[in-house]
Amino acid sequence: MASWRRIRDWFPTLPRWVRAVVGVVAIVLGAVILVRPTTALGVLAILIGAGLILTGILEAAGGGEHGGEHDGEHGDGARTPRWRLLMAAIWVVLGVAVLAWPGLTVRALAVVVAIGLIVNGVLSAVSAFRASRTVDARVAAALLGAAGIVFGLLALLWPDITLIVVAVVFGARLIIIGALEFWHAVRGTARTTVTDAPPTVFARWARTIAAVLALVVAIGAGAVSATLRGGSPVVDEFYAAPRDVPDEPGxxxxxxxxxxxxxxxxxxxxxxxxxxxxxxxxxxxxxxxxxxxxxxxxxxxxxxxxxxxxxxxxxxxxxxxxxxxxxxxxxxxxxxxxxxxxxxxxxxxxxxxxxxxxxxxxxxxxxxxxxxxxxxxxxxxxxxxxxxxxxxxxxxxxxxxxxxxxxxxxxxxxxxxxxxxxxxxxLPALVDHLPDVTGGSIFGAFTVVAYSAIYDDVTTREYVRPGAEVTVRRIASRCLSEPGTAASLVTLFGLAQDPELLAEDPTTGAFGARLTENVxxxxxxxxxxxxxxxxxxxxxxxxxxxxxxxxxxxxxxxxxxxxxxxxxxxxxxxxxxxxxxxxxxxxxxxxxxxxxxxxxxxxx
CATH class of the missing domain: 3.40.50.1820 (Alpha/Beta hydrolase fold, catalytic domain)
Known part of the structure; x- marks a missing residue:
C-alpha cells in the first residue's frame, strides 16, 4: 500500500506536459478500443491489457478527480482512499495478466474485464458506508458500484458479444479518465492542492447525477438482456427417438x-x-x-x-x-x-x-x-x-x-x-462472399461450426480468428429468428467496424475442399x-x-x-x-x- 501511496503522491508532481501526454495516451487508447474492438483480437488483448494498467495508474492518482471530492481524508494531504488504491492495484494486476497471456479467448478476456467491473463495483459500493464521506459521495459511490456490478454480470451472461460491449464500455471509460487527467494537467490543478472553498452544489451532486444515469442504463441493459435471452424454442419429447428405430430409411x-x-x-x-x-x-x-x-x-x-x-x-x-x-x-x-x-x-x-x-x-x-x-x-x-x-x-x-x-x-x-x-x-463462392454481406458473419458462424463438427479435418482453431471461437459458437447456438441473434448482429455491425470472424480463407485447405465436395x-x-x-x-x-x-x-x-x-x-x-x-x-x-x-x- 505504501508503494501505491508513493505512486499516488508522485504522479501529480510530474511536469504538466507529462500528465497531459498520459491523458492523451489514455484517450487515444480508449478511442482505438472503442472504434475497432474486433480489428485483431490478439492486438486487442494487448490494448486492453495496457489500458487496464493505465487505468490502475490513473486510479492510483485519483481517477482524474482532482480537488472535487471532499470525503474527509485530508489528514496527510492525500485525497485517494484506500479502496481506490486497492482497486487500482487490481486493474494493474489484471492488465499484467492479459499482457502475459495475449492468446486468451474472448470469453476469458471478457471474464477478466467483467471481474474487474464487478470488483470495482463491489469496492465502490462498500466505500459508500464509510462515515467520513459526504452524503452525495456515498450515494454516488453506491449507485456507481451497483451499475458496475450489473455491467459485469451482463458481460458474463453474453460471452459472444461481451468482448465488444465491454471493450466499448472500457474504451469509453479510458477516454473519460484520460480527458479528465488532460484537463487537470492543462489547468495546472494538482491533486495535493486542497481548496478551502466548499464545492458548489452542482459540483457535489454532478457525480451523483451521473451515477444515477449509469445505474438506469445498467438496469435497462439488464431488462433488455432478460428479454433477448427469452423466446428460444423448447424441444419437447416428440423429437426423442424411441428405443427401437427401424433400420430402413423413410x-x-x-x-x-x-x-x-x-x-x-x-x-x-x-x-x-x-x-x-x-x-x-x-x-x-x-x-x-x-x-x-x-x-x-x-x-x-x-x-x-x-x-x-x-x-x-x-x-x-x-x-x-x-x-x-x-x-x-x-x-x-x-x-x-x-x-x-x-x-x-x-x-x-x-x-x-x-x-x-x-x-x-x-x-x-x-x-x-x-x-x-x-x-x-x-x-x-x-x-x-x-x-x-x-x-x-x-x-x-x-x-x-x-x-x-x-x-x-x-x-x-x-x-x-x-x-x-x-x-x-x-458454396466456395458463397462463403467467400459472406464478409461483404450484412449479417454474413452469422451464416459464416453456422457454416464453420457445422463443418468443424462433421468433418475431422476442418477445425475452428485453424479457420476462426484467435479468441473468437466462443463468439462463433454462441452465434451458432441461437436460431436465426431468435432475439439474441439480432443482438449479435446489431453489436457486430453497430459497435464493431470489422466483424469478420474468420482467420483463414475458408475456400482454401480442408475447409475449401469440403465446401467444393458439397457443391x-x-x-x-x-x-x-x-x-x-x-x-x-x-x-x-x-x-x-x-x-x-x-x-x-x-x-x-x-x-x-x-x-x-x-x-x-x-x-x-x-x-x-x-x-x-x-x-x-x-x-x-x-x-x-x-x-x-x-x-x-x-x-x-
Missing amino acids: RLIRAEPFTREVPDDALAWRILYTTTDLAGDAAVASGLVVVPAEGDGDWPVVDWAHGTTGVAQQCAPSLLAQPFESGAMFLLPQIVEQGWAFVATDYLGLGTPGQHPYLVGPPSASAVLDARRAAAELDGARLGDRTVVWGHSQGGGAALWTGALADEYAPELELDGVAALAPAAN PPPTISAPVFFGQGGADGLIVLDAQAPIVDDLCAAGARVDVRVVADRGHVPLVEPDSPLVPQLVAWTAARFAGEPVDDGCSRTEL
Whole structure:
C-alpha cells in the first residue's frame, strides 16, 4: 500500500506536459478500443491489457478527480482512499495478466474485464458506508458500484458479444479518465492542492447525477438482456427417438396433429421418421405434412427444403413460432389452394439430437426424400404419387442434391421436377462472399461450426480468428429468428467496424475442399426450375452461372428464371413475379407435360 501511496503522491508532481501526454495516451487508447474492438483480437488483448494498467495508474492518482471530492481524508494531504488504491492495484494486476497471456479467448478476456467491473463495483459500493464521506459521495459511490456490478454480470451472461460491449464500455471509460487527467494537467490543478472553498452544489451532486444515469442504463441493459435471452424454442419429447428405430430409411415413427400457422382449409401433422446421416448410418429426423382439408386425396406433393433457420437443435421450423415463413415458405396457402400436399423436413439435427449438417449435401437430400417417403405412411394424408421438390437458399442447394441423388437413393419416388430458388449451391463462392454481406458473419458462424463438427479435418482453431471461437459458437447456438441473434448482429455491425470472424480463407485447405465436395453434382434427371433474384446480395447471380453451366453441360433440362429487381428472400414472397411462374411450372410437372431438352433462360 505504501508503494501505491508513493505512486499516488508522485504522479501529480510530474511536469504538466507529462500528465497531459498520459491523458492523451489514455484517450487515444480508449478511442482505438472503442472504434475497432474486433480489428485483431490478439492486438486487442494487448490494448486492453495496457489500458487496464493505465487505468490502475490513473486510479492510483485519483481517477482524474482532482480537488472535487471532499470525503474527509485530508489528514496527510492525500485525497485517494484506500479502496481506490486497492482497486487500482487490481486493474494493474489484471492488465499484467492479459499482457502475459495475449492468446486468451474472448470469453476469458471478457471474464477478466467483467471481474474487474464487478470488483470495482463491489469496492465502490462498500466505500459508500464509510462515515467520513459526504452524503452525495456515498450515494454516488453506491449507485456507481451497483451499475458496475450489473455491467459485469451482463458481460458474463453474453460471452459472444461481451468482448465488444465491454471493450466499448472500457474504451469509453479510458477516454473519460484520460480527458479528465488532460484537463487537470492543462489547468495546472494538482491533486495535493486542497481548496478551502466548499464545492458548489452542482459540483457535489454532478457525480451523483451521473451515477444515477449509469445505474438506469445498467438496469435497462439488464431488462433488455432478460428479454433477448427469452423466446428460444423448447424441444419437447416428440423429437426423442424411441428405443427401437427401424433400420430402413423413410419409415414413419410417430405423428401428431399440428395447427400453428396452418391455413384454415388444411390439415397438418408433425412427423418423426427415419433417414440416414452422412456416413450412411440410421438417423432420425422430424418434419411437417400439410394437406387440403377437403377433397378426395391423391394429392400431388410439394416436397419442401427450407432455408436457413439456424444450426442448433431448437431451430427446427416445426418448433418455431412461424414454422413456415421462418424457412422462407410463404406460399403454403397457394399450395393448398392448388390441391397439393406439402411435406417439409426439418433436416437432421434440427428438432432431433445431433449436429445439423448445414450446407452438407447428402444427408440433407436424404432427409428431404425420406420425409416424402414417411409422409406416405401417414393415416389421413392420402398422398398421391407425383412429387416436385422445392427449396430456397440452403434448401435450394438441398433440392439440387435431392434431384442428384433421388434415382439412386429413392428410385421409387420418380421425381417430376426440382425447383431450386436462389440455391446455396456454389458454396466456395458463397462463403467467400459472406464478409461483404450484412449479417454474413452469422451464416459464416453456422457454416464453420457445422463443418468443424462433421468433418475431422476442418477445425475452428485453424479457420476462426484467435479468441473468437466462443463468439462463433454462441452465434451458432441461437436460431436465426431468435432475439439474441439480432443482438449479435446489431453489436457486430453497430459497435464493431470489422466483424469478420474468420482467420483463414475458408475456400482454401480442408475447409475449401469440403465446401467444393458439397457443391451439388449435375446428375439430375428430372426437369429443373432455377429461380434467381438479380438483386440478391447474399447469393449473387454471377456465382450461379457455373452451377447452371455444369447442369446444362451434363444434359439436364434447366429452365432458368431471373427476376432482376428481387433480393434473396423477396424472390419467394407472394408478390414476386417468380411465384406464378413457379406454380404454373409445378402444375405442368404434376400434369405430366413434356419438357424440351436443353436449357433456357428468361429475364423477368
